[in-house]
Amino acid sequence: MDQDDVHETGSFGVYGSPPAELAAVPEGAIQFSPLVPGASALEAQGEATLSGMVLLAPPGTIERRYTVALALKALAPGGALTVLAPKDKGGSRLRKELAAFGCSVSEDARRHYRICTCARPEAPTGIETALDEGRxxxxxxxxxxxxxxxxxxxxxxxxxxxxxxxxxxxxxxxxxxxxxxxxxxxxxxxxxxxxxxxxxxxxxxxxxxxxxxxxxxxxxxxxxxxxxxxxxxxxxxxxxxxxxxxxxxxxxxxxxxxxxxxxxxxxxxxxxxxxxxxxxxxxxxxxxxxxxxxxxxxxxxxxxxxxxxxx
Missing domain, CATH: 3.40.50.150 (Vaccinia Virus protein VP39)
Structure with missing residues (x-):
């Protein structure tokens, strides 16, 4: 799917390639990832156009916060967000980082991963700062x-x-x-x-x-x-x-x-x-x-x- 496509509100997104046994991704989800040639660019997704998203978080702190900020910007208020990462590659920081964006987070641990779920708050905090740092x-x-x-x-x-x-x-x-x-x-x-x-x-x-x-x-x-x-x-x-x-x-x-x-x-x-x-x-x-x-x-x-x- 070309990154210039316009996506309608209610679409579901997936970033990266999260393990299927750890996070359910519905069929037809929009693939976002800079590491999947031809995938859509999350930066190009319209604001509040996604109903939900599963995100395999990158290991680097700046890149991870930037990607989560992009996801929150693309999600409609109340949209479901699942973020997961191996514990030793940023997973142990996910809950704290999501909370800093104003999210109320539930956390699970499976197979050395941390899996955080939350709803996109009405007015997330710190998004523009994270975007500026990661651009x-x-x-x-x-x-x-x-x-x-x-x-x-x-x-x-x-x-x-x-x-x-x-x-x-x-x-x-x-x-x-x-x-x-x-x-x-x-x-x-x-x-x-x-x-x-x-x-x-x-x-x-x-x-x-x-x-x-x-x-x-x-x-x-x-x-x-x-x-x-x-x-x-x-x-x-x-x-x-x-x-x-x-x-x-x-x-x-x-x-x-x-x-x-x-x-x-x-x-x-x-x-x-x-x-x-x-x-x-x-x-x-x-x-x-x-x-x-x-x-x-x-x-x-x-x-x-x-x-x-x-x-």
Whole structure:
């Protein structure tokens, strides 16, 4: 469902992917999530247009309060709100945070989750403050637009910074897989030999920030999950650059980076190059050697490894 759709009062919303056994979501609920490509944007939902909502709360405090404030704004007075999160990822704070918005909260605990239910009060308190804190912002220290909740939102990731220092001047058509807010892309596009760069990220907020940060006409930005991406959307590539994720829902998942590597190999032309940075402990060598003709460790520093792999 397109984020520009207009939703009628009485619709039900779901944010994220809450466990089905912990929170009931009616069939036909509007899917909201920056991490589900193509989902509706909760920011674009009209005020007081939802009759109810189930929200899997994000772990970050600023992002969580921002998301709950958006939900309260979208709910009609008296609308039912269920907010849940693992106890150690913000769940233990939910009751207090909802109470600060003026909600009368009931709390349950199941399977290491805290599950809070309440009705949207007639006049919630503190909504605008939470919205202001969570909106996109320009950070002077590194000169980029960013937003709480995106990867490394308030600093330049040290792995990406290390990769940027070791990248050669690239040429031809390429992709930045898992582009974030566009930090690596800016360095890549400094080469006049780059013909086109496609930036891809699963986080819709990062995609919007990258669009603000990258004004180069040679660049395009795509909201997509790299693992399920149709490489035909990228064209045959001369290079791929990536700092792949290795956490899913807060838990380490090495298959994420392995999936990125296989997708890069699929998208590259014969002889094309993949430049990758990864935490030192991640076992990517085997999948790199299986997918590429040549693999070279180009640097190892600050807890990271940088590889160049040739198709």
């Amino acid at each position: 996109p912002r320009f950070v002077q220290e590194f000169g980029l637009w960013t937003q709480p909740g995106v990867f490394s939102w308030n600093r330049i990731d040290p792995g990406s910074a290390l990769l940027a220092r070791h990248l050669p001047g690239l040429s031809g058509r390429g992709a930045d897989l898992g582009c974030g807010i566009g930090f690596l892309a800016i360095g890549i596009l400094a080469s006049s030999k780059v013909e086109h760069l496609t930036l891809v990220d699963v986080d819709g907020r990062a995609v919007e920030m990258a669009r603000r940060n990258i004004e180069d006409r040679r660049a395009s930005v795509l909201w997509a999950d790299v693992r399920s991406l149709d490489v035909a959307q990228l064209g045959r590539l001369d290079f791929v650059v990536m700092n792949p994720p290795f956490h899913d829902g807060g838990a380490e998942d090495q298959s994420l980076g392995q999936g990125f590597i296989r997708k890069a190999a699929e998208a590259l032309r014969p002889g094309g190059l993949c430049w990758l940075v990864a935490n030192r402990h991640l076992p990517y060598e085997a999948v790199l050697k299986a997918a590429f003709k040549r693999v070279a460790l180009k640097a190892e520093a600050e807890g990271y490894k940088i590889y160049e792999a040739q198709k």
